[in-house]
Amino acid sequence: MKAVALTNIKTLEVVEIPEINDPANGEVLIKVKSVGVCGSDMHYYRTGRIGSQVVAYPFVLGHEFAGEIVKAGGGVTNVRPGSRVAVDPAMSCGECDQCRAGREHTCRNLTFLGNPGQADGCMKEYIIMPANTCFELPDNLSFDDGMLCEPFSIGIYAVKSFGNVSRLDIGILGFGPIGMSVLSALKPNKPSSVIVSEKLDYRLRIASGFGADMAVNPLKEDLVAKVNEGYKNQLDVVFECCGQQDAVHQAIEMLKPGGTLMIVGIPEFDVWHLPVDQLRRKEITIKNVRRQNHCMQDAIDMLTEVSSDLKQMITHRVDYTKSQEVYDLVEAYEDNVMKAVVTF
Numbered sequence: 001m002k003a004v005a006l007t008n009i010k011t012l013e014v015v016e017i018p019e020i021n022d023p024a025n026g027e028v029l030i031k032v033k034s035v036g037v038c039g040s041d042m043h044y045y046r047t048g049r050i051g052s053q054v055v056a057y058p059f060v061l062g063h064e065f066a067g068e069i070v071k072a073g074g075g076v077t078n079v080r081p082g083s084r085v086a087v088d089p090a091m092s093c094g095e096c097d098q099c100r101a102g103r104e105h106t107c108r109n110l111t112f113l114g115n116p117g118q119a120d121g122c123m124k125e126y127i128i129m130p131a132n133t134c135f136e137l138p139d140n141l142s143f144d145d146g147m148l149c150e151p152f153s154i155g156i157y158a159v160k161s162f163g164n165v166s167r168l169d170i171g172i173l174g175f176g177p178i179g180m181s182v183l184s185a186l187k188p189n190k191p192s193s194v195i196v197s198e199k200l201d202y203r204l205r206i207a208s209g210f211g212a213d214m215a216v217n218p219l220k221e222d223l224v225a226k227v228n229e230g231y232k233n234q235l236d237v238v239f240e241c242c243g244q245q246d247a248v249h250q251a252i253e254m255l256k257p258g259g260t261l262m263i264v265g266i267p268e269f270d271v272w273h274l275p276v277d278q279l280r281r282k283e284i285t286i287k288n289v290r291r292q293n294h295c296m297q298d299a300i301d302m303l304t305e306v307s308s309d310l311k312q313m314i315t316h317r318v319d320y321t322k323s324q325e326v327y328d329l330v331e332a333y334e335d336n337v338m339k340a341v342v343t344f
């Protein structure tokens with residue numbers, strides 16, 4: 001069968017890989033249909049690593065996907081052949097202290113699709129997954145929508161792990177797919193206002209269209225001055241969704257005393273620099289968000305209810321043989337790209 005493998009920095013090739021066998025007990029064989037191109041895939045594409053995770057070539061990327069169940073192994077009851085499913089790319093052991101505490105996303109033995117040293121990704125025609133990672137899609141959601149459940153689950157989890165956002169003034173720094181998923185998850189919870197900062201103007205326009213109350217390009221305007229002027233009490237919570245050092249500094253300057261910084265973005269460097277004096281005097285809480293936990297079904301429900309709006313996240317769709325082209329486009333932020341989909 002065919003797979004798309006990363007064979008060097010910024011090089012993707014269609015390769016032939018062995019057919020896969022029957023699924024074992026508790027597993028399913030899935031025909032992959034739609035695969036999303038994620039910012040984290042871009043880190044591997046551009047630099048061959050994220051922190052301590054280093055790619056050994058060739059390597060198959062991809063973790064955001066939906067497909068159709070072809071075969072189910074013994075004991076599988078939640079899905080059956082023919083089921084259309086969204087898939088959670090995180091495979092937890094179910095036995096460690098984290099899993100037992102309901103924190104499967106920080107499982108001590110976690111394997112995550114398309115993560116070097118853990119598991120190959122889903123940029124291939126067929127894949128075997130544990131059945132408990134599969135969530136059946138309702139009829140009105142397409143495979144592309146199913147793929148979007150993974151990025152949307154991250155925004156839902158980020159908002160849930162903060163808590164009640166009702167009547168709060170909130171910042172989102174970075175409006176790629178994850179910033180967009182955070183905004184989508186905030187809106188039904190009735191925040192007082194949401195300020196979005198983003199360096200790409202076309203993404204700011206999307207943010208405004210999605211109901212951001214203030215959309216600022218920090219390359220063109222003084223974000224901190226503008227927010228601190230418009231919001232005398234400053235912000236209650238800021239979601240950092242771009243992995244940028246300057247964004248963390250801005251967040252801390254815009255947060256009110258007692259405010260919370262939620263770090264969702266993945267930086268390409270190893271150490272954050274933090275202004276100790278402000279953090280201490282304002283007693284800022286910093287909380288990291290690690291992917292998502294138990295939010296796939298919430299994402300399916302959210303897409304089912306408000307699908308037409310959220311589907312706009314997908315801006316590009318290509319056949320897998322054109323993966324290199326679309327990765328290059330995402331890498332360069334060309335053609336107003338938000339989320340690109342590779343189909344199999």
Ligand SMILES: [Zn+2]
Pocket residue numbers: 038039040063064150151
């Ligand atoms: Zn992703």
Ligand SMILES: [Zn+2]
Pocket residue numbers: 092093094095096097098099100104107108109110
């Ligand atoms: Zn575990």
